[in-house]
Amino acid sequence: MLSNRQLLILQVIIDEFIQTAQPIGSRAISKKQEVTYSPATIRNEMADLEEMGYIEKTHSSSGRVPSEKGYRFYVDHLLLPFHLSSADKKIISNVFNEDLVEFEHVVQNSAKVLSDLTNYTSIILGPKVFETTLKQLQIIHLSSNTAVAILVTNTGHVEHRSFTIPAEIRASDLEKLINILNEKLSDVPIIQLQERLQKELASILDKYVSDVDTAIQYLKGALFEQQPANLYIGGITNIMLQPEFNDITKVHSLYSVMEKEDVIANVLRSYQDGIHVAIGQENKVHEMQECSLITATYSLAGEQVGTVALLGPKRMEYSRVISLLNLLSTQMTNTFHRWI
Amino acid sequence: MLSNRQLLILQVIIDEFIQTAQPIGSRAISKKQEVTYSPATIRNEMADLEEMGYIEKTHSSSGRVPSEKGYRFYVDHLLLPFHLSSADKKIISNVFNEDLVEFEHVVQNSAKVLSDLTNYTSIILGPKVFETTLKQLQIIHLSSNTAVAILVTNTGHVEHRSFTIPAEIRASDLEKLINILNEKLSDVPIIQLQERLQKELASILDKYVSDVDTAIQYLKGALFEQQPANLYIGGITNIMLQPEFNDITKVHSLYSVMEKEDVIANVLRSYQDGIHVAIGQENKVHEMQECSLITATYSLAGEQVGTVALLGPKRMEYSRVISLLNLLSTQMTNTFHRWI
DNA sequence: AATTAGCACTCGTTAGATAAGAGTGCTAAC
DNA sequence: GTTAGCACTCTTATCTAACGAGTGCTAATT
Secondary structure, X not given: OOOXXXXXXXXXXXXXXXXXXXXXXXXXHHHOOOOOOOHHHHHHHHHHHHHOOOEEEOOOOOOEEEOHHHHHHHHHHXXXXXXOOHHHHHHHHHHXXXXXXXXXXXXXXXXXXXXXXHOOEEEEEOOOHHHOEEEEEEEEEOXXXXXXXEEEEOOXXXXXXXXXOOOOOOHHHHHHHHHHHHHHHOOXXXXXXXXXHHOOHHHHHHHXXXXXXXXXXXXXXXXXXXOOOOEEEEOHHHHHHOHHHOOHHHHHHHHHHHHOHHHXXXXXXXXXXXXXXXXXXXXXXXXXXXXXXXXXXXXXOOEXXXXXXXXXXXXXXXXXXXXXXXXXXXXXXXXXXXXX | OOOHHHHHHHHHHXXXXXXXXXXXXXXXXXXXXXXXXXXXXXXXXXXXXXXXXXXXXXXXXXXXEEOHHHHHHHHHXXXXXXXXXXXXXXXXXXXXXXXXXXXXXXXXXXXXXXXXHHOOEEEXXXXXXXXXXXXXXXXXXXXXXXXXXXXXXOOOOEEEEEEEOOOOOOHHHHHHHHXXXXXXXXXXXXXXXXXXXXXXXXXXXXXXXXXXXXXXXXXXXXXXXXXXXXXXXEOHHHHHHOHHHOOHHHHHHHHHHHHOHHHHHHHHHXXXXXXXXXXXXXXXXXXXXXXXXXXXXXXXXXXXXXXXXXXXXXXXXXXXXXXXXXXXXXXXXXXXXXXX
């Protein structure tokens, strides 16, 4: 469909625009080493490329700018394998060489490193606690009527909730309840906990514990209400360095949506296995339609548990970013695998 | 020093500027109900106020704008007691009527409510874990050589760290260690934990546990390294709504410093008991010198444990904000007191 | 037949000029 | 002591002209 010359010109336009954020003119293209044609020839090809929708003008006599279709084609067909510098590789692997190993910790550091390396904004969706299994459940009394419930998973993740113990539940009953639960529910996937609590265990517990319904109700309330989204955002200010975001209203609308952790978490969750690139309007969240979002998933025991993403202008360094995400998600998967 | 008329005019200028963000002219002041003088008279007084440094011109024939000295005088001498609307009061007290009581939870909600009510950015420094006491210490094994250490305080705060257990420590020793620690260290202030661990307990533990040094070393590493700052920021995008921040570079520099949690935490910690107002250059952090920061502290058992703050333009609604902070910090203190 | 040089044309950007308007300082009158 | 009046200053908005980067088209060249 596209001639080799058109491919070359499209590639040059996008590469150049990614660097400069300025419309590219025929003269500038002609001057590039790999291009051997005169500006006039290039103008003809550019007119064709524009007709096909791969590039656009900002006004009638301006140079050309990639369209979203252009970026899409570039990402799908023109991406050259990018060789990460050994410095970059080292910085990333350093994240995984720390001694105190913990999901949250690794994830947070990864977010920071990723945003520092790219000057984009990194978003990491932490492991879904639901897909891990229960290691231990504990209730620790703070005073006569308050306590904190702690849930530890096999991945070292800790969830906790404080709650007030209603007068009608006896402390000894709560103790018994927890003992039984630990015995019965150890290594059960978190996602099944609620169901198991209700269905299988109610009858058993009934024998030992009085007023089991209320107790379970409170336990559920304590443990499952308001699961936090587990989202880490790094380098959020980087977006303001991009020339396409020197308009405060654009930054404001983007930042407002970034504050809504549940919205962002849902966006990331909607991308499964592998690397995904959403360019501009391809993003469903309206406020992100001036941006590109690149996501990669990481896994634990073969099960995909989280997402690493980078948010930047449509004019992103796709090649480098994809390589970085690839490396990082692989390393995360490897590291977490070792822990089980 | 200042005549009543000058006080009145200064008050009107600042009140008006806080609302409009526009320089105030003599004509506008004269039109105010409470002012009975002609523009010419007011111009004379304004010239005097300017000479004394309370107000400034933006250019030679502009209206006047409060100087930082003016704001300082306003805050110190002209602040009228502000009557919060009952709606505001209700919104705040609702934060404390939730059932699931927990420091983090209350603090986070407070930050959100505060920024929503004011349209400024709220910053809350969570309770210093050091000033609370240990309730329980736990080690939960994840696998043969990894575990998570959990520390619960009397305030329902939970700290946790994952760590790898070195080969030279026996699991049974770790168990014994924890048992002894729980027995001996219950209700000890967290801040003293490290010291007590090292000095008083080493000898006792020595009898029961082999290679106690290594074990303690690892425990300390797991518990005390990298204490997170415990900082909650709400409504960070609100700053962009202020006309003085429609320059992207200003927003960027401010946001960059807001990302450095340790810097912000130190700033807040530097203000003790009561309400403090830092206006513009009075802020030590350079990036905040276009802003005003108002802080209030809250206490637990008579001990000040955290700080609530609002960051906005110098042109802040000081009166309302101070009332809100007062109410909120009092409520926090009361609520937390009840929990002990 | 493909490529390129040449040229008229378009449009955004910048600089300067002008006018309007808001506000001041000062003087003289009240 | 207060105020009306007026000349003056400075900002802002609008307009115009010149400039330049880049295009599209045509005709010449390879």
